Amino acid sequence: MAAPVNSVGKPSAERPPFNSTSFQKKTRSKLISIPGTRPSVQNGQLLVSTGVTSLDYLLGGGLAVGTVLLIEEDRFDSYSRMILKYFLAEGVVCRHELFVASAQDNPDDILQELPAPILDDVAIHKPVEQPRLSCEPQDNLDAMKIAWRYQNLPKVQSALASSSRFGHYYDVSKTMEPEIRQAAKCHRFYLPEHPTQSSTTHSRMIESYSALLKSLQEVIHREGFDLSTPMSMSRNILRVGLHSLGSALWNDDLSCHDDPMHSHALTTFLYGLRALLRSSLSVAVVTVPSHLIQDRALMGNITRLCDNAIALESFKGSERETNPLYKDYHGLLHVRQVPHLNCLASQLPDHKDLAFKLKRKQFSIERLHLPPDLSETVSRVSRGELAGAAAVASACGSGTSGNKHLDF
Amino acid sequence: MFTELNSILNATPDSFTQGEFILVSDRQSDASFLIHHFLSFYLRARCKVCFLGLVQSFSHYSAISQRLGVSLTQAREKGQLIFLEGLKESLSILIPQETTTGSQAMDFLRDPTVGLQRLYEFVRSSVRSDGGGEEGVEEWGPPVLLVDDVSVLLSLGVSAGAVLDFSHYCRATVCSQLQGNIVMLVRCHGEDAEDDGSDEGSEWLLKGVTHQCSLTLHVQGLPTGYCRDIHGQVEVCWRRRRGDGQHTQKKLFQYKVHDKGASFFAPGTSSAVL
Numbered sequence: 001m002a003a004p005v006n007s008v009g010k011p012s013a014e015r016p017p018f019n020s021t022s023f024q025k026k027t028r029s030k031l032i033s034i035p036g037t038r039p040s041v042q043n044g045q046l047l048v049s050t051g052v053t054s055l056d057y058l059l060g061g062g063l064a065v066g067t068v069l070l071i072e073e074d075r076f077d078s079y080s081r082m083i084l085k086y087f088l089a090e091g092v093v094c095r096h097e098l099f100v101a102s103a104q105d106n107p108d109d110i111l112q113e114l115p116a117p118i119l120d121d122v123a124i125h126k127p128v129e130q131p132r133l134s135c136e137p138q139d140n141l142d143a144m145k146i147a148w149r150y151q152n153l154p155k156v157q158s159a160l161a162s163s164s165r166f167g168h169y170y171d172v173s174k175t176m177e178p179e180i181r182q183a184a185k186c187h188r189f190y191l192p193e194h195p196t197q198s199s200t201t202h203s204r205m206i207e208s209y210s211a212l213l214k215s216l217q218e219v220i221h222r223e224g225f226d227l228s229t230p231m232s233m234s235r236n237i238l239r240v241g242l243h244s245l246g247s248a249l250w251n252d253d254l255s256c257h258d259d260p261m262h263s264h265a266l267t268t269f270l271y272g273l274r275a276l277l278r279s280s281l282s283v284a285v286v287t288v289p290s291h292l293i294q295d296r297a298l299m300g301n302i303t304r305l306c307d308n309a310i311a312l313e314s315f316k317g318s319e320r321e322t323n324p325l326y327k328d329y330h331g332l333l334h335v336r337q338v339p340h341l342n343c344l345a346s347q348l349p350d351h352k353d354l355a356f357k358l359k360r361k362q363f364s365i366e367r368l369h370l371p372p373d374l375s376e377t378v379s380r381v382s383r384g385e386l387a388g389a390a391a392v393a394s395a396c397g398s399g400t401s402g403n404k405h406l407d408f
Numbered sequence: 409m410f411t412e413l414n415s416i417l418n419a420t421p422d423s424f425t426q427g428e429f430i431l432v433s434d435r436q437s438d439a440s441f442l443i444h445h446f447l448s449f450y451l452r453a454r455c456k457v458c459f460l461g462l463v464q465s466f467s468h469y470s471a472i473s474q475r476l477g478v479s480l481t482q483a484r485e486k487g488q489l490i491f492l493e494g495l496k497e498s499l500s501i502l503i504p505q506e507t508t509t510g511s512q513a514m515d516f517l518r519d520p521t522v523g524l525q526r527l528y529e530f531v532r533s534s535v536r537s538d539g540g541g542e543e544g545v546e547e548w549g550p551p552v553l554l555v556d557d558v559s560v561l562l563s564l565g566v567s568a569g570a571v572l573d574f575s576h577y578c579r580a581t582v583c584s585q586l587q588g589n590i591v592m593l594v595r596c597h598g599e600d601a602e603d604d605g606s607d608e609g610s611e612w613l614l615k616g617v618t619h620q621c622s623l624t625l626h627v628q629g630l631p632t633g634y635c636r637d638i639h640g641q642v643e644v645c646w647r648r649r650r651g652d653g654q655h656t657q658k659k660l661f662q663y664k665v666h667d668k669g670a671s672f673f674a675p676g677t678s679s680a681v682l
Contacts, residue, residue: 204517204520204564204565205502210502210503213502213503214503217499217503263565264520264563264564264565267563267564267565268502268517268563268564268565271495271498271502271560271563271564272498272499272502272503274463274495275495275496275498275499275502276499278464278465278495279465279495279496279499296597297597297609297610300597301559301562301563304559304560304563304595305560305563340438340440341468342467342468342471342472343471343472343475343667344441344444344472344475344665344666344667344668344669344670345665345666345667346438348636348639350636352634
């Protein structure tokens with residue numbers, strides 16, 4: 001559960017003598033106002049922005065403090081890395097502290113690539129890319145003469161965004177100014193710099209994960225993110241970015257073998273990470289190269305140990321890149337799991353067929369919507385080439401025989 | 409406590425069958441809302457509850473139980489509820505420190521091949537009332553063990569056989585000896601009946617626990633796809649053991665989870681449809 005909003009009233013007699021987890025509703029104490037956070041409208045959780053406003057909307061307003069967002073990487077780790085950089089850049093802009101851990105690239109390199117925030121722009125988000133319904137020009141909105149049965153149906157809203165100014169926008173063609181970046185406090189964990197201790201581990205975790213968990217706990221204790229410390233000083237949020245856990249560079253053979261020796265190392269680490277996060281004011285984004293992990297059951301376990309989970313599937317290098325149906329998008333986004341914290345119901349997304357596009361000033365996630373094809377010869381590509389959920393029902397679904405007329 | 413579920417199960421806080429082993433399972437779904445129902449149900453029935461909360465923090469359960477009308481902090485203070493907060497206890501074991509604090513219940517994290525004996529000992533000491541009733545200690549009803557959830561033990565390296573041993577020991581102690589109830593949550597993955605051949609499968613665990621239990625509630629998504637108004641279906645299966653052999657009775661319901669409860673209805677009669 002995320003850190004609570006203090007304004008929720010509750011009789012203080014039920015409050016235990018000490019607050020040891022981050023999800024207790026604190027009573028009659030001063031309001032926590034941490035920059036860059038806001039309470040959720042659904043259940044009063046403390047939310048932070050992921051840096052991508054459409055992703056915030058998908059996750060129910062933002063990422064709850066104390067939770068983990070799992071990103072299943074796309075094949076070349078381009079877009080998942082981009083989202084990680086957005087997340088860290090948002091932390092710099094909101095003046096949170098950062099903790100970056102990586103085994104592949106030096107965390108300093110990741111930090112130097114952060115996108116530049118668009119700070120002088122007033123954040124008016126225009127809904128971009130109206131659906132290309134060529135049958136509906138703007139002046140005909142009042143009366144449809146032919147398709148009058150469709151008059152009362154709502155127009156397809158492709159762009160997903162909330163209209164608050166909670167998140168910021170970034171320009172990916174520029175990197176963040178060093179002055180802005182150095183204003184934020186950043187803790188690094190670069191695996192090659194930590195010598196592997198040959199001492200026996202105390203659990204199923206391998207040494208690299210143990211060292212990472214220990215280092216993270218030290219940072220949390222030292223910098224005062226722990227919720228058990230008294231609330232004397234001003235509180236801040238720690239943003240934890242863990243890059244490519246489960247890959248071979250972390251000395252983990254999850255992605256190398258069908259039957260890995262350390263099959264429970266990553267899951268034990270994620271359990272410990274959840275324990276750490278639930279008791280501190282921090283939020284984590286973890287990327288995992290799930291396309292390398294053959295065992296789907298293991299991937300299910302990993303997903304369940306994280307709170308939010310999304311998977312990215314980019315079209316780069318696949319045959320979908322040249323498919324005309326996908327030419328507006330860079331890839332598909334699947335929401336694997338949405339948490340329910342402090343409440344019974346979770347905020348399920350409206351639609352499950354989502355596609356993303358990385359534009360210069362925005363990472364947009366939109367509902368994959370196919371406009372009706374109104375050319376004279378109605379030609380459909382075969383059902384097998386589409387994403388499945390977005391397939392428009394075609395009368396004759398075989399693509400190999402070329403164009404088919406739809407005869408009524 | 410969901411009133412519709414009480415009528416489906418023919419149970420009220422004043423009268424419910426004792427000695428029952430209830431299995432709550434799900435497949436590609438989240439059945440933890442049923443755990444919250446049973447927690448508030450048994451607390452209202454004035455039973456002594458031992459709750460192994462292995463996946464969420466205490467305040468998560470407390471906040472939800474508050475909405476269902478039960479206060480977990482009060483129950484814990486009065487001694488009615490014994491709560492094992494798995495996440496908190498695990499940190500001291502996963503990150504070794506000089507002083508070991510807390511109970512040794514999560515010791516299986518240190519070496520999962522050892523098994524869940526310490527966890528069982530924790531359960532046993534919790535459900536047995538210690539001593540007699542001195543100092544006006546309130547008398548609680550039969551003990552109840554709730555586990556949320558058992559599948560995370562498999563993720564942490566414990567073998568399915570050890571988990572089955574643990575559930576068998578708990579059943580012998582709680583259900584047979586003390587005439588209490590057990591509710592366990594087992595979570596499975598998408599592909600059903602995927603035989604991995606080894607003992608390490610959650611399917612194997614699910615089959616084993618299903619055999620031991622007397623009532624199962626299996627939560628799944630709708631077979632026809634994703635729907636915002638109907639969150640899934642629940643299949644309730646009674647496995648009666650008394651009288652004339654095995655007599656199973658199955659019922660299927662669809663459900664929707666609200667903020668303060670869940671509603672259950674016969675398939676096709678959702679308010680979104682009618």
